[in-house]
Amino acid sequence: MSVLSDPGTECLAELAALLGGRMTQNAAIRERHGTDESFHPTAAPDAVVFPRTTEEVAEIVRICARHGTPVIPYGTGTSLEGHIAALRGGISIDLGQMDRILRVGAEDMDCTVEAGVTRKQLNAYLRDTGLFFPIDPGADASLGGMTATRASGTNAVRYGTMRENVLGVTAVLASGKIVHTARRARKSSAGYDLTRLFVGSEGTLGVITEVTLRLYPQPEAVAAGVCPFQDMEGAVNAVITTIQMGLPVARIELLDEVQLASVNRYAGFDYKVAPTLFLEFHGTDAWVKEQSERFGEIARDFGGGPFRWATEQEERSALWDARHKAWYANQALKPGSRGWATDVCVPISRLAECILETKLDIEESGLVAPLVGHVGDGNFHLSILVNPDDPEELERAEALNDRLVRRALAMDGTCTGEHGVGYGKMGYLREELPDAVPVMAAIKRALDPQGIMNPGKIVPSEP
Amino acid sequence: MSVLSDPGTECLAELAALLGGRMTQNAAIRERHGTDESFHPTAAPDAVVFPRTTEEVAEIVRICARHGTPVIPYGTGTSLEGHIAALRGGISIDLGQMDRILRVGAEDMDCTVEAGVTRKQLNAYLRDTGLFFPIDPGADASLGGMTATRASGTNAVRYGTMRENVLGVTAVLASGKIVHTARRARKSSAGYDLTRLFVGSEGTLGVITEVTLRLYPQPEAVAAGVCPFQDMEGAVNAVITTIQMGLPVARIELLDEVQLASVNRYAGFDYKVAPTLFLEFHGTDAWVKEQSERFGEIARDFGGGPFRWATEQEERSALWDARHKAWYANQALKPGSRGWATDVCVPISRLAECILETKLDIEESGLVAPLVGHVGDGNFHLSILVNPDDPEELERAEALNDRLVRRALAMDGTCTGEHGVGYGKMGYLREELPDAVPVMAAIKRALDPQGIMNPGKIVPSEP
Numbered sequence: 001m002s003v004l005s006d007p008g009t010e011c012l013a014e015l016a017a018l019l020g021g022r023m024t025q026n027a028a029i030r031e032r033h034g035t036d037e038s039f040h041p042t043a044a045p046d047a048v049v050f051p052r053t054t055e056e057v058a059e060i061v062r063i064c065a066r067h068g069t070p071v072i073p074y075g076t077g078t079s080l081e082g083h084i085a086a087l088r089g090g091i092s093i094d095l096g097q098m099d100r101i102l103r104v105g106a107e108d109m110d111c112t113v114e115a116g117v118t119r120k121q122l123n124a125y126l127r128d129t130g131l132f133f134p135i136d137p138g139a140d141a142s143l144g145g146m147t148a149t150r151a152s153g154t155n156a157v158r159y160g161t162m163r164e165n166v167l168g169v170t171a172v173l174a175s176g177k178i179v180h181t182a183r184r185a186r187k188s189s190a191g192y193d194l195t196r197l198f199v200g201s202e203g204t205l206g207v208i209t210e211v212t213l214r215l216y217p218q219p220e221a222v223a224a225g226v227c228p229f230q231d232m233e234g235a236v237n238a239v240i241t242t243i244q245m246g247l248p249v250a251r252i253e254l255l256d257e258v259q260l261a262s263v264n265r266y267a268g269f270d271y272k273v274a275p276t277l278f279l280e281f282h283g284t285d286a287w288v289k290e291q292s293e294r295f296g297e298i299a300r301d302f303g304g305g306p307f308r309w310a311t312e313q314e315e316r317s318a319l320w321d322a323r324h325k326a327w328y329a330n331q332a333l334k335p336g337s338r339g340w341a342t343d344v345c346v347p348i349s350r351l352a353e354c355i356l357e358t359k360l361d362i363e364e365s366g367l368v369a370p371l372v373g374h375v376g377d378g379n380f381h382l383s384i385l386v387n388p389d390d391p392e393e394l395e396r397a398e399a400l401n402d403r404l405v406r407r408a409l410a411m412d413g414t415c416t417g418e419h420g421v422g423y424g425k426m427g428y429l430r431e432e433l434p435d436a437v438p439v440m441a442a443i444k445r446a447l448d449p450q451g452i453m454n455p456g457k458i459v460p461s462e463p
Numbered sequence: 464m465s466v467l468s469d470p471g472t473e474c475l476a477e478l479a480a481l482l483g484g485r486m487t488q489n490a491a492i493r494e495r496h497g498t499d500e501s502f503h504p505t506a507a508p509d510a511v512v513f514p515r516t517t518e519e520v521a522e523i524v525r526i527c528a529r530h531g532t533p534v535i536p537y538g539t540g541t542s543l544e545g546h547i548a549a550l551r552g553g554i555s556i557d558l559g560q561m562d563r564i565l566r567v568g569a570e571d572m573d574c575t576v577e578a579g580v581t582r583k584q585l586n587a588y589l590r591d592t593g594l595f596f597p598i599d600p601g602a603d604a605s606l607g608g609m610t611a612t613r614a615s616g617t618n619a620v621r622y623g624t625m626r627e628n629v630l631g632v633t634a635v636l637a638s639g640k641i642v643h644t645a646r647r648a649r650k651s652s653a654g655y656d657l658t659r660l661f662v663g664s665e666g667t668l669g670v671i672t673e674v675t676l677r678l679y680p681q682p683e684a685v686a687a688g689v690c691p692f693q694d695m696e697g698a699v700n701a702v703i704t705t706i707q708m709g710l711p712v713a714r715i716e717l718l719d720e721v722q723l724a725s726v727n728r729y730a731g732f733d734y735k736v737a738p739t740l741f742l743e744f745h746g747t748d749a750w751v752k753e754q755s756e757r758f759g760e761i762a763r764d765f766g767g768g769p770f771r772w773a774t775e776q777e778e779r780s781a782l783w784d785a786r787h788k789a790w791y792a793n794q795a796l797k798p799g800s801r802g803w804a805t806d807v808c809v810p811i812s813r814l815a816e817c818i819l820e821t822k823l824d825i826e827e828s829g830l831v832a833p834l835v836g837h838v839g840d841g842n843f844h845l846s847i848l849v850n851p852d853d854p855e856e857l858e859r860a861e862a863l864n865d866r867l868v869r870r871a872l873a874m875d876g877t878c879t880g881e882h883g884v885g886y887g888k889m890g891y892l893r894e895e896l897p898d899a900v901p902v903m904a905a906i907k908r909a910l911d912p913q914g915i916m917n918p919g920k921i922v923p924s925e926p
Contacts, residue, residue: 107707107812150652161650163659164627179898185808186840187624188877189613189663191884191892191921192903196626196659200652217709244570246680287750345648349570377649414651421654429654435642439910440655446909447902458654 011067012047015091018059022050022097033074033084033092037139037327039340039386039397040082040424045072045092052097054170054178054209061207062176064091064452072454073203075145076118078137080341081422083149083202087456093207095144101125102210109215110167110184115144115208122213131215134159134250137418138324144208149420150200154323157243157376158250158282161418162199165214169198171206174448184212197443202420203454204461205447219250219282223292223309224316228274230303232256232359235275236352238302239375243348245298247291251280252376256359259326259370266329267322277304277375278323280316326372330383334368339383340397344408345417348378354411355380358404365400367393379417406431421458429458474530475510478554481522485513485560496537496547496555500602500790502803502849502860503545503887508535508555515560517633517641517672524670525639527554527915535917536666538608539581541600543804544885546612546665550919556670558607564588565673573630573647575675578607585676594678597622597713600881601787607671612883613663617786620706620839621713621745624881625662628677632661634669637911647675660906665883666917667924668910682713682745686755686772687779691737693766695719695822698738699815701765702838706811708761710754714743715839719822722789722833729792730785740767740838741786743779789835793846797831803847803860807871808880811841817874818843821867828863830856842880869894884921892921 015023024030025047034044051057064071070090077084086092098114101122105111106129113122120140122133137146137153145151147169152161159165168182181194198208229235239252254277255263261273279295281288292309299305310316330339346354355371362369362382373380382404384397405415405428415421415428430437441459445451451461478486487493488510497507514520527534533553540547549555561577564585568574569592576585583603585596600609600616608614610632615624622628631645644657661671692698702715717740718726724736742758744751755772762768773779793802809817818834825832825845836843845867847860868878868891878884878891893900904922908914914924 105810105812107703108810109707110810150656152650152652156650160627163650163656164623173902177898179902180896181899183872183877183895184810184875185842185871185877185880186811187615187619187626187808187842187880189615189879189881189883190877190888190895191663191900192668192906193613193626193656193659193663194899194902196656197906200654200656205655217707219709240570244572244680246682284753286753290747290749345650347568347571347573347647348649349568379648379650408648409646412647414646414648414653416652417648417650418652420652425653432646432653433643435640436644436657437654439636439642439657442909443655443660443906446905 008067011063011069014063015047015049015060018063019049024048032077033094034086036077036079036082036084038080038082038424039338040085043085043087045086046089048092048094050094050097054172057093057172057207057209058176058178060091060093061172061174065174065176065450068450068452070452070455071207073148073207075116075142076139078139078141079145079149079422080419081424083420083422083457085423087423095142095209098209104129106131108184110212111215112210112212113143114210115142117143119143119146126215130218132218133213133215135162135165138327143211143213147199147208147211148202152374152418154251154253154374156374157252158248159216163196166195166199166211167214168195168212169208170210171198171208173206174450174453179206200420202422202457204444204458205453221285221288222280222282222316223288223311224280224319225292225307225309226271226276226278226319227299227304227307228272228276232275232355233352234302234304235277236355236375238277238299238304240348240351241298242295243376247294249279249376250282251278253278253323254373254375254380255326256371258368259372262329262333262370263322263326266332267325269322278319326370327383330370330385334385336387337385338388340386340401341381341383341419342401342404343379343381343417343419344404344413344415345377345379346408346411346413350411350413351375351378354407357407361400361403365396367396367400369400377417423456426458471530474526474532477526478510478512478523481526482512487511495540496557497549499540499542499545499547501543501545501887502801503548506548506550508549509552511555511557513557513560517635520556520635520670520672521639521641523554523556524635524637528637528639528913531913531915533915533918534670536611536670538579538605539602541602541604542608542612542885543882544887546883546885546920548886550886558605561672567592569594571647572678573675574678575673576606578672578674579605581605582609589678593681595681596676596678598625598628601790606674606676610662610671610674611665615837615881617714617716617837619837620715621711622679626659629658629662629674630677631658631675632671633673634661634671636669637913637916642669663883665885665920667907667921668916684748684751685743685745685779686751686774687743687782688755688770688772689734689739689741689782690762690767690770691735691739695738695818696815697765697767698740699818699838701740701762701767703811703814704761705758706839710757712742712839713745714741716741716786717836717838717843718789719834721831722835725792725796725833726785726789729795730788732785741782789833790846793833793848797848799850800848801851803849803864804844804882805864805867806842806844806880806882807867807876807878808840808842809871809874809876813874813876814838814841817870820870824863824866828859830859830863832863840880841876886919889921
């Protein structure tokens with residue numbers, strides 16, 4: 001059955017009958033639900049619905065399935081590769097009203113939340129339990145969205161990504177059936193790993209409505225620090241050595257001198273303008289001290305220093321706040337511009353080479369493109385600042401992105417370390433995993449034969 | 464197309480033409496390839512083949528696919544739920560001759576090996592690199608088999624299971640096509656997680672021929688220790704507290720008093736006969752000392768001690784050797800018996816309750832069934848010693864296993880923490896994840912429409 005681009009009055013009438021005022025065709029709301037934080041053009045859905053339960057989501061999907069209407073799950077709209085664009089129209093399912101924390105198992109260090117709960121909301125809730133959820137992609141994204149896009153961020157070098165920290169999901173399939181992918185045991189060998197299949201599926205296999213997450217004890221002691229380097233090569237080689245020596249850094253973030261200047265200007269800091277590492281160690285007092293000193297020795301060997309250490313919560317918050325403001329700081333760096341965000345990830349042995357070549361490429365392109373990276377994983381980002389009304393500049397940005405991705409692929413890396421595929425990187429996915437994409441497409445067709453689940457993302461929806 | 468139970472002379476002739484002497488119908492070899500280490504009856508394949516390359520495996524599968532002949536991958540035959548039984552005849556693909564270590568990336572701390580490389584072979588090879596591969600299921604299994612069964616073992620509490628440590632696989636699909644599931648970046652958001660789909664698929668979706676694995680720096684300092692407890696409850700509660708306090712134990716293994724006595728007798732040790740924890744800490748000297756002392760305090764609170772600490776390599780090896788001999792020690796505990804091995808995994812908050820109820824159940828059953836567990840994950844095993852010629856005893860063992868699994872499921876646990884489903888636990892998998900099994904079956908049908916890949920395991924092969 002082909003997908004209708006017009007959901008039809010009947011479908012909308014059935015949704016209205018189910019949801020009343022929690023379905024809308026308001027133009028501004030539709031527009032917002034078809035716009036992410038990237039440079040991809042807006043593609044508004046025909047209507048937006050606001051379910052409150054998994055059962056309601058199931059009923060919505062059943063209605064849409066009967067009419068062959070596309071369904072696009074929406075969390076907070078902070079994705080970066082066009083994930084939420086309603087490329088073929090259809091219904092945006094906004095999970096924002098599903099924001100209940102259903103259960104915290106302090107003894108088991110896990111919790112179950114509805115998909116619309118954001119990471120900051122969860123951590124505020126957990127504050128008094130001695131536990132926290134570490135995955136931190138920067139934006140205060142919903143945990144359902146973070147699951148669907150396999151988010152990671154600054155803490156991944158220590159705690160892993162959503163892949164390692166989602167213990168199970170509840171999802172609504174294209175048929176409107178509800179699936180629970182796992183029980184609550186910490187590990188299991190019981191059947192195919194459907195949890196990991198839904199993590200990173202970007203709404204193309206089902207709508208994630210609940211997630212069970214792994215939690216961690218809040219560290220007894222935390223030390224954060226900022227360490228400038230004489231050059232980029234020294235900074236990257238210090239990271240590589242740190243990882244290879246097995247130093248358990250909780251965060252190790254690289255900002256190039258352009259990004260550092262941008263953050264300084266935006267947030268009123270006075271860090272030295274140089275390639276700089278932001279670090280954090282978690283543990284006991286003695287451990288944090290020992291590991292920090294070890295890192296200090298490594299940094300000195302590679303032309304790094306002097307450090308600024310921050311052990312007080314307030315100071316640390318300011319530091320990470322500065323790091324998280326990078327994205328917004330950049331918009332201010334070139335007024336009127338927007339950031340074309342892209343990320344790649346390479347084997348860490350190739351990281352220095354990849355970053356240095358990319359820096360040269362940026363310089364030659366004449367573009368402004370601050371570089372920031374979760375370099376402990378070999379992952380880094382460009383935020384290419386472009387004037388949205390300048391087609392020539394847009395073209396140059398696209399070409400720079402293209403060269404970046406191909407450079408990473410040539411180094412046996414991936415076209416995206418954490419932003420996901422959406423529709424922006426579908427072509428690169430085929431280049432990266434040419435014999436795997438047909439397998440993904442076969443799975444897509446098996447679970448969504450009509451092709452109604454977020455069509456046009458990751459793999460083609462059509463047989 | 465239906466699956467032939469007789470591979471037919473034509474199929475065998477084509478395989479013989481391809482492989483010459485590396486195909487056999489020798490009865491003893493067929494018998495051995497249809498027999499695992501469990502209590503499940505032997506089901507011999509019609510022939511065994513010994514390919515040397517991924518291309519050869521692809522050609523074998525293409526031949527079998529043309530004839531609708533089942534294909535059963537074989538590693539070292541140490542699985543425990545009938546995974547390698549040729550339930551519908553067919554061809555056993557023994558990957559033992561694919562035993563090359565293809566690449567070690569010391570800088571990236573990863574390696575790529577052929578499926579037949581065993582974990583001990585890999586670690587022997589790595590010895591001088593300063594790296595090691597931690598996953599240790601006890602048996603010296605092949606890394607392809609460990610991937611296919613999502614193995615874990617004693618180190619999983621610190622290093623994760625095969626799920627977390629396989630970075631990518633090369634597999635031959637039912638069509639005979641070869642798929643590479645990932646590049647070498649440490650993390651990626653590029654498309655569906657096919658790597659994790661193959662990890663734990665037990666040969667039902669394809670034949671894994673190569674795996675890329677994560678390696679770790681050999682710890683600078685290791686301390687191992689043995690700590691007896693006054694009672695089982697104290698031992699389990701000490702584990703729960705250790706995990707909840709975030710102590711980074713590398714191993715924390717429970718042996719009940721029956722198991723301890725068995726190991727003592729078999730290996731000539733003189734450990735106190737009591738519920739006992741075997742532990743290991745990895746780190747720096749100072750760290751290992753600090754964490755060991757912290758554990759000591761926890762243990763004392765729960766009636767544990769005195770410790771025997773072992774920091775010398777030789778002493779530690781003897782200790783873990785004793786732990787690993789549990790399985791074989793048990794066979795000696797009741798001469799003429801064989802062990803009916805089973806494992807479950809529950810949320811750690813329910814672990815004490817689950818173990819205590821199970822101990823009582825064993826006592827009431829009149830059976831001998833030593834208990835041993837990777838308790839840091841909530842995972843434990845029974846090895847029910849049965850006389851294979853006593854149908855009444857077999858029936859009692861089956862009933863004990865049944866009650867154990869149902870107890871774990873009632874506590875929101877899983878029917879298998881690490882042994883896998885094979886055909887022994889297919890019924891329990893349906894009970895555990897009733898709405899997920901149809902999704903698994905849909906994926907199975909999409910990737911193996913003829914149902915030739917290890918049929919009769921995990922999910923039914925028939926539409």
